[in-house]
Amino acid sequence: MKLYSYFRSSASFRVRIALNLKGLAYEYMPVHLTKGEQKKPEFAALTAEQLVPLLETDQGQRLTQSMAIIEYLDETHPEPPLLPADSLGRARVRALSQVVACEIHPLNNLRVLKYLVRDLQVSDDAKNGWYKHWVHVGLEAFEGHLAAAPNSTYCHGEAPTMADCCLVPQIFNAQRFDCDLSGLPRTMAVFEACMKLEAFQKAQPSACPDAEA
Template sequence: MQLYSFFNSSTSYRVRIALALKGLEVDYHGVNLRAGEQRQAQHRELSPIAGVPVLVGDDGVSLTQSLAIIDYLDALYPQAPLLPSEPLLRARVLEVAQLIACDIHPLNNVRVLGYLQRELKVSAEAKDSWYAYWVAEGLAALEALLQRYGSGPYCFGAQATLADCCLVPQVANAERVGCDLQAYPRVMAVYEHCQAQPAFQRAAPGRQPDFIQ
């Protein structure tokens, strides 16, 4: 399999975690989002939205969108399942994953932050305030869900799920930009547990071939 990724992309990070948890190897292709490589015609052939990740299977199947990729991998390689079979627990995992992927991340990704500065001419301080506000809104909701329904060292029990694949990159991004995370003890307990696990360590940005200091 081929993975088109950027070391610091949280969506790519989710897929790398899923691959590592399942023990799957891929050929890694770095796509430098900072240099605009995702907008080149060759990459747009793979990703119409000009983004990462893109997974290309051995059979030539090409998929974009991290949640779709992980769902596909889970169906194809059922070892270490990331989506539980029990209906309510599956829904809880998806609830957390979609809170992160649909409510938090889209407001704070590179394209949105770039548009705020480039087109709307907001200051760096205003951009950082925007980021911190929406992260706080989202993580407060995430904390409430995990306090109410979560258990164990991971989001939901003793095994990592799609929820953990989404939580870790989001918290890592928030840490990187200096957000105050003290108000989210359950979120941070899950994050710290995951960070100590070999699969999550292998997927970390600093371990990727295209890592830039």
């Protein structure tokens, strides 16, 4: 498999974690987003979205959108599972995943932040305030979901799931933007538990081949 990725892309980070949890080997294909490499013809020809991650399977099929890729990996390589066996558990894990992937990330990804500054002439301070606001709103909701359920090591139970694959990259980004992460005891405990695992450590941005010094 080939994974087209950018080291700071949280969506790519999610997929890297999932691949590592599954023990799947892949070739890392760097696409430097801040240099606009995603818009170059050779990459744009591979995906209509011109975004990472893009996973190319051993058979040559190309898959986009991190959540769809993770579910594909879970269906084709079911051990260890990233979704629970029961329908209610799967719904909860998907909901937690979507708090990050659908509520926080779309408002704060690179192209949105660039649009705020370049097209809407928003100041850097205002842009950072925008980022921190939506992180705060989303992670408070995430904490509420965790607090409403029995305590567990990970987002759902005693093994990492797709929700953990989504949460960890979001915390990394929040820390990079100096967001206030106080008042999130359950969320941060899960993050710390995840970062004790090799699969998460090997997927983090600083471990990527294209990581900048």
